[in-house]
Amino acid sequence: MRIALGVSGGIAAYKAAELLRLLQEKGLEVQVVMTRNACEFITPLTFAALSGHKVITEMFGGAAGASNVESAIEHIALAQSIDTLVIAPATANVLAKMANGIADDFLTTLCLATKAPLIVAPAMNVNMWDHAATQQNLETLRRRGVRVVNPDDGYLACGMTGAGRLADPQLIAQSVFETLGLSEDLKGEVVLVTAGPTEEPLDAVRYLSNRSSGKMGYAIAEASRRRGAQVVLVSGPTREDPPAAHTFERVRTANEMAEAVLRHAGKATVVVMAAAVADFRPGTVHEGKIKKQQGTPVVTLEPTTDILAEISRHRRDGQIIVGFSAETAQLIENATAKLHAKNLDLLVANDVSQNGAGFDVGTNIVTLLFPDGRNIALEKMSKFEVANRVLDQVVEIRRKSGV
Ligand code: CTP
DSSP states (O other): OEEEEEEOSSGGGGHHHHHHHHHHHTTOEEEEEEOTTHHHHSOHHHHHHHHSSOOBOOTTOGGGGGGOHHHHHHHHHHHHHOSEEEEEEEOHHHHHHHHHTOOOSHHHHHHHHOOSOEEEEEOOOHHHHHSHHHHHHHHHHHHTTOEEOOOEEEEOTTSOEEEEEOOOHHHHHHHHHHHHTOOOTTTTOEEEEEESBOOEESSSSOEEOOOOOSHHHHHHHHHHHHTTOEEEEEEOSOSSOOOOOSEEEEOOSHHHHHHHHHHHHTTOSEEEEOSBOOSEEESSOOSSOOOGGGOSOOOOEEEOOOHHHHHHHTOOTTOEEEEEEEESSOHHHHHHHHHHHTTOSEEEEEETTSTTSSTTSSEEOEEEEOTTSOEEEOOSEEHHHHHHHHHHHHHHHHHHHOO
């Protein structure tokens, strides 16, 4: 696999050499692209020697000048051939250009020209990091699906202390491996994932359902597979294309979902219930269509099986159970109650009333809750990124349990 490593101008540019080494150790072919400012901090020669490839620093081939059209075309061909573009360090300036579609050098042109996933690891002075402009630009990029490896807090080269220090190259590399599906930390696990809504028929043409799109569960399934797990995906009706899975089952009602999930649960080492299962269904389903002439129907609802509670009651040894909770008020209190009532290892709570969270959007804002009372509030990020953060915790739970 081929990736491009973009290096922009910051004191942390030298750490990109360590990142390059980590990427190469995984067998990746790395093409380094440097901005002009980056060359003030570290010479292209360093990266050329380490990567075994000429470093691209100029749109038109540097010394050859603007007439070197051939090299410009060659360089643009890079956009089509890479599997990921990671920029580390990414300065406030580069992030601003990316957010606004400005392409005034090779690196930012590559950002626009490539369809490969983008990862940025920002590094800058704390005030620049905190600035509303930078935060808004990051927000824009995240919304577009760019993965952001957040900087660390600590002592900064400018003498100040705070957020802005380039993340550990190990973490940045990990993010690249996850994106490429090269992180195998779920190898040996069988992950059973549910996704989407259920439909509870009222008559032959009508049903009760909810606004779930299936995106969150599909992201969990996709991320699990990329991280080496065997994936069983049980999905309610969705408009999304399901991701590749070892086993895929399409169901409609809560009952069908319960049946499928309980059938697969015996072999699952991890269960992630991301589906928005109907809690109630119409007590009777009319044969044919209910006609207006029959008068206004009175619908009586009856509870469905709580699949998650059922799984938890019959938990296999070492099985990790993750639930989701959609709330519109008192997120933490309600979600904590569910976590304990259903005896879960992890509950992913989201306030679906917030912008950029919940149903049918590409992003989510979740808090991860644990039985020991810890909780981790994640910022708004793509559902794929949320999926990876959830799976990071699954790996951590497995590591701690030692099973
Ligand atoms: N769930 C389930 N079976 C159901 C209902 C929900 O397995 N019949 C699972 C969901 O997949 C989710 C979790 O339970 O992982 C929480 O669902 P939610 O509907 O938010 O919680 P409830 O416990 O049903 O509580 P309430 O609807 O009162 O908020």
